[in-house]
Amino acid sequence: MRIKLINPNTTQRMTAAMGQCARALVAPGTEVVAVSPPMGPPSIEGYYDEALATPGLLAEIEAGERDGFDGYVIACFGDPGLYAARELARGPVVGIAEAAMHAASVLAPGFSVVTTLARTRGMAWHLAERYGMTRFCRNVRAIDVAVLELDEPGSSARLAIVDECRRALDEDGADAIVLGCAGMTTLCAQIEDALAVPVVDGVTAAVKWVEGLVALRLVTAKRGEFARPLPKRYDGEFARFSPAGAATDPASDPPGAPGARPLRFG
Amino acid sequence: MRIKLINPNTTQRMTAAMGQCARALVAPGTEVVAVSPPMGPPSIEGYYDEALATPGLLAEIEAGERDGFDGYVIACFGDPGLYAARELARGPVVGIAEAAMHAASVLAPGFSVVTTLARTRGMAWHLAERYGMTRFCRNVRAIDVAVLELDEPGSSARLAIVDECRRALDEDGADAIVLGCAGMTTLCAQIEDALAVPVVDGVTAAVKWVEGLVALRLVTAKRGEFARPLPKRYDGEFARFSPAGAATDPASDPPGAPGARPLRFG
Amino acid sequence: MRIKLINPNTTQRMTAAMGQCARALVAPGTEVVAVSPPMGPPSIEGYYDEALATPGLLAEIEAGERDGFDGYVIACFGDPGLYAARELARGPVVGIAEAAMHAASVLAPGFSVVTTLARTRGMAWHLAERYGMTRFCRNVRAIDVAVLELDEPGSSARLAIVDECRRALDEDGADAIVLGCAGMTTLCAQIEDALAVPVVDGVTAAVKWVEGLVALRLVTAKRGEFARPLPKRYDGEFARFSPAGAATDPASDPPGAPGARPLRFG
Amino acid sequence: MRIKLINPNTTQRMTAAMGQCARALVAPGTEVVAVSPPMGPPSIEGYYDEALATPGLLAEIEAGERDGFDGYVIACFGDPGLYAARELARGPVVGIAEAAMHAASVLAPGFSVVTTLARTRGMAWHLAERYGMTRFCRNVRAIDVAVLELDEPGSSARLAIVDECRRALDEDGADAIVLGCAGMTTLCAQIEDALAVPVVDGVTAAVKWVEGLVALRLVTAKRGEFARPLPKRYDGEFARFSPAGAATDPASDPPGAPGARPLRFG
Amino acid sequence: MRIKLINPNTTQRMTAAMGQCARALVAPGTEVVAVSPPMGPPSIEGYYDEALATPGLLAEIEAGERDGFDGYVIACFGDPGLYAARELARGPVVGIAEAAMHAASVLAPGFSVVTTLARTRGMAWHLAERYGMTRFCRNVRAIDVAVLELDEPGSSARLAIVDECRRALDEDGADAIVLGCAGMTTLCAQIEDALAVPVVDGVTAAVKWVEGLVALRLVTAKRGEFARPLPKRYDGEFARFSPAGAATDPASDPPGAPGARPLRFG
Amino acid sequence: MRIKLINPNTTQRMTAAMGQCARALVAPGTEVVAVSPPMGPPSIEGYYDEALATPGLLAEIEAGERDGFDGYVIACFGDPGLYAARELARGPVVGIAEAAMHAASVLAPGFSVVTTLARTRGMAWHLAERYGMTRFCRNVRAIDVAVLELDEPGSSARLAIVDECRRALDEDGADAIVLGCAGMTTLCAQIEDALAVPVVDGVTAAVKWVEGLVALRLVTAKRGEFARPLPKRYDGEFARFSPAGAATDPASDPPGAPGARPLRFG
Numbered sequence A, B, C, D, E, F: 001m002r003i004k005l006i007n008p009n010t011t012q013r014m015t016a017a018m019g020q021c022a023r024a025l026v027a028p029g030t031e032v033v034a035v036s037p038p039m040g041p042p043s044i045e046g047y048y049d050e051a052l053a054t055p056g057l058l059a060e061i062e063a064g065e066r067d068g069f070d071g072y073v074i075a076c077f078g079d080p081g082l083y084a085a086r087e088l089a090r091g092p093v094v095g096i097a098e099a100a101m102h103a104a105s106v107l108a109p110g111f112s113v114v115t116t117l118a119r120t121r122g123m124a125w126h127l128a129e130r131y132g133m134t135r136f137c138r139n140v141r142a143i144d145v146a147v148l149e150l151d152e153p154g155s156s157a158r159l160a161i162v163d164e165c166r167r168a169l170d171e172d173g174a175d176a177i178v179l180g181c182a183g184m185t186t187l188c189a190q191i192e193d194a195l196a197v198p199v200v201d202g203v204t205a206a207v208k209w210v211e212g213l214v215a216l217r218l219v220t221a222k223r224g225e226f227a228r229p230l231p232k233r234y235d236g237e238f239a240r241f242s243p244a245g246a247a248t249d250p251a252s253d254p255p256g257a258p259g260a261r262p263l264r265f266g
Helices: A012-023 A047-066 A082-088 A096-105 A118-130 A157-171 A182-195 A202-215 A236-241 B012-023 B047-066 B082-088 B096-105 B118-130 B157-171 B182-195 B202-215 B236-241 C012-023 C047-066 C082-088 C096-105 C118-130 C157-171 C182-195 C202-215 C236-241 D012-023 D047-066 D082-088 D096-105 D118-130 D157-171 D182-195 D202-215 D236-241 E012-023 E047-066 E082-088 E096-105 E118-130 E157-171 E182-195 E202-215 E236-241 F012-023 F047-066 F082-088 F096-105 F118-130 F157-171 F182-195 F202-215 F236-241
Strands: A002-006 A031-035 A071-074 A093-095 A111-115 A137-142 A176-179 A199-201 B002-006 B031-035 B071-074 B093-095 B111-115 B137-142 B176-179 B199-201 C002-006 C031-035 C071-074 C093-095 C111-115 C137-142 C176-179 C199-201 D002-006 D031-035 D071-074 D093-095 D111-115 D137-142 D176-179 D199-201 E002-006 E031-035 E071-074 E093-095 E111-115 E137-142 E176-179 E199-201 F002-006 F031-035 F071-074 F093-095 F111-115 F137-142 F176-179 F199-201
Touching (some): A012 A031, A047 A236, A047 B236, A082 B047, A096 A202, A118 A137, A157 A176, A182 A199, B002 B012, B071 B082, B096 B176, B176 B182, B202 C202, C002 C202, C012 C182, C082 C093, C082 D047, C093 C096, C096 C199, C137 C157, C157 C176, C176 C182, C182 C199, C182 C202, D012 D202, D096 D111, D096 D199, D111 D118, D176 D182, D202 E202, E002 E012, E012 E031, E047 F047, E047 F236, E082 F047, E096 E118, E096 E202, E137 E157, E157 E182, E176 E182, E182 E199, F012 F202, F047 F071, F071 F202, F096 F118, F096 F202
Parallel strands (some): A071 A093, A111 A137, B002 B071, B071 B093, C002 C031, C111 C137, C111 C176, D002 D071, D071 D093, D176 D199, E002 E071, F176 F199
């Protein structure tokens, strides 16, 4: 089985770390390929970043379909482009916020999310609602550290996360923690050791859930809302994103364009 | 006052029609500029279309900020990019689904939405939830006519809409209708005449609401979730979308690139 | 276009101030008439006050229908008699809590209401629920100042409101403020200056919303729940309120009764 | 113990019938006094009727307080003025929709309401929400018979109700019936006999619930929202409704006014 | 009328005290029989205790049916086995959490529950949701005193409860208190005296509610979900619990087994 | 890793079939042990059956803890005893309704459940609510076939299920199916072949989810609600169920009692 783990931001260091964590946990015979799109924001810290990360992410899903992947993980805690990705993919597509919240909901009566920036707390609440998880989500807390500072050498982020998790356990009535950023994956074990409650990292949780769903031969429903995008020709520089079946505009997507990876759909 | 009405799809014919309807309704002194982005899908009929329409839409918002617009309307019934747009804009930003549902909720105990394609009904329900309108939304119905066929000469779309509206009134317990597609704007008056209940078109409802909010000198909250995007440099071909403050990559966004309108932020 | 702004309490000083604020904001050609009923409570600070303010309010709506008004604003933050008013009116009827909450919901991720008396906080929550706004309403706070003290010379109410608003922004996760009393209309600009976040006054928000809805030629749905009251003859001293079509009892409503304004329906 | 059962409409025939049904069910030592206000609508079939029935109802509550009643029942299925009545009363006040829905919720997994006019179905849904009963309320159905026709000699109302109840059991997934009109009280036993499921009449359910609460020495909370109305002087012809503590205006409420019962508060 | 009050734990001292409180409040002609099952936990302080208390409770219900009881009260604040009991019983079955929450919801805008152990707070929230009472339940607080210490001589439990109730009134916005443990029944009057707000004890509230429902001749719906259990033969040592109609296994349920009371169903 | 799959009913034929299905899907190194309790109902078709199946189930969990199992699946669609089981277990415990609904929620916009008996539909709805899945659950349908008839030779159950699934897809707006009975596990592949939409069987879904959670080293939160039961001595014939730490009563649990498996806790 082959799972494609897509970090929607362009920071390869994070992508590589996630891939490594995931590969350590999958069953024999499961291959995990971790990628980032070639264009878009290096970190996702708001709705605008998210909107501009999504085209690159979707191109990676579409490429994954051509390459025969069995399932996908969207490895940013905002789960950007999740439903659009489901339109493209045959196999399961799971977001890391989705996987982490669902997992935490079966391990504890309630969890708190600890994320990076306060401005993204609303995004996490919207996702909790979308997934039916508001009844388990006790709070969404932020440490106000930028995503890319999480793993800088000498960063105090780990300590800040542990402190905020402690407050969550003391003040929120939470009995488990959901880590609210893909960049926290590598810190998960250390945080759990410090806290003695379940600490769920979405990246690994999503990879294992997708692995399980694929093993069960379950796929994305291709009726209704998640049917393939209707074929049509997109205009201008986005012609290359035209859903399969529509001719693309060669002028706007010259072969060998700088920095381009094979995004052409269909 | 100047309001920018952005049709997120690239079909100029629709854009022009919406602008005309809107201009007929605004107060003296209100200017409405209707635009479409130069790139992206010609119609939005699913999550993937929506995701690829959003970058162009957001570039139009950012351009609007440079041009000093007082408020914005996002003129597609999925309200794509609404929260990202609010991060960019000083003034109010209203989506047409948002405006139509809010208006209908003060005119009738409940409304039904009549839209084009069945696959987009879930999107409308998600928006109703997001806006707090599920308690008023009795049903979301589709006529299964493609967006671009709505105003084709000889199209039977108007009759199909009227029929579906009648079913909504008879079967759903709805006492008002929300038209679920920007392409229905020009048909609104005819449909209302046929039905004798309030029929709300989101394009005009949104323009009038934004006009009212601007008159009240109300703006988008720039604290917290809708603060300006953090400045950072985006990678690759999306460097041109980098939020203000970050240097853009000149190589990937050459001046005078074919089909480009001034998208550079900051 | 003619809009009738009805202050359901009998304090003419407040009525006049609201009218002045509203007239400063409407488009050329829009006339705003501000009135109070001749009988009932001078301020509305609980359910009982509200119940006794409603008959006078409804008489003003019915009189407005005879006078050909195009739309109505109910200018008390409890939105008393809103649905009964919609039964009477052809045009739109909007309450000020309704207008303020809807407007705030498109400007900020969440708002707090700041009102006068703690005992009315539950009323505001009930309205938020009724309008679908609980998801945006972060808190309802009270300064515990009586309505009629708000604009007394030398009142410290404005400072108390600003202080409470600051607490709302700091403690509630709100990014906008809704003023929870019609008597705060005249203070709105000053409060907003002090806070640098959107501050929504319902009186002006409602007037502009009704103006917009009337411009769109939208009316109240007269099917179902908001159909005209069934004609019947009321008994005793309330015979004068009998819905149109029923003969009134002349004995109980003598012409020239003290303090009476023309309330007779039909 | 003394319980005041208030029919908020002025139709004494209904009031007498309700009193008779109630008195047959109370324990020895419980006295039930059934009254109607002297003014207002003879039947309540919409929001406007309800608003104009409320002042008379509240005057009866206030009179009841002076007369030392231990608890109250508001005997109209819209539960008009319930919260205002709680501001006035020391003892418990229960509405008949409230009592019926609560009772049905402990007897069956779900119930349907069968009421008179379709236009009042929304009112019943609002009450279900207010009381937390939406999760039990499967449907609200109407037979479209006017309230005052229910007990006319030769009326086919009983058969229509039984038919509609049968549809509720067959189509709604309901396993119990709530009768949605005080005028159906006298028909309850016959309907239950025909259906073999629990059929709850709110009038008797409310009387027994109030009787139980009074036996438990439970009273209405007089802190916060249900505290006594603030004393103030009402204006004009409603001066007589001024809450206790405020001087009333003798001119507007002359002793011995035609049809008046002792409404003066305080 | 005969009401069976079942304390699902085996502590007879509590059972006797509850019976005494209940008998003091019922009408002439109402007999209250208070029992505990012969086996199971002596106190219920978690889901496991609850699960093991339920078989004994259900056996008491089934025995009650054979003995012709008219209604039942389940006298543990977790309302264990409520729906299973409704499958068995003809008459009404009410849980004490259910009765207390419903009663409090008609006496005050909101209540807080004060219970014994923190670990059971989630159970109370689940019940509030199940009964539609979350909108009234402001908080669930615990004093962290074990159930069986409540009435120990010299226990400070009463003072701890009063203190916690005061905090609920001050901090939660609650205007009434629900006592969250059957063991608090005997303390109810003292607590209410100390607080001057309604304090609802579920045991007595449930007994009076059942008494009222039986007086109204209302029964449990025997269609659908609460129909009698399907007859079948249970295996092994639980054969004695086999629902009526199935032969029991005499070997596993020897006559005169130690501590056995007549549990055989049917 | 060792997973204990517990069928809470006593029908070994079903248990063996589930074990076989599960073992075919787990990774190398995962052992699945499938068991039934020795006592209780042979099928679970209501709340009473469920209550009497739970003690045996919990004894199997406790025995599993002594035997060092890493995780548990409760293999009955009512997920009986789930929270009590979490009190006992260190590792994850997942119910099959829980696993199936969560899985379906990431594969399709909405699913319908197809179960055996109509009387259990309410149970499924309660679970959907408990897990946050009501927003995905479009309907719960029953074929009205008894659980033990599902796999009888010549049974038409499979056809009945397929027919009901088709109706769900046509009428409910569902795009995936959840099989609502553990006894349908063996039919899952055939049903999916007939329908061409995702069909989720909870038994295998739960086994794979638990396997994934254990691989992630995630455990049940042992703070708060799911802490070990407090040690105490249970009375009478249930003394053997006393939570660890309390002495058991040897008289009531003689060694070698007929049909007994080692249930003694601690």
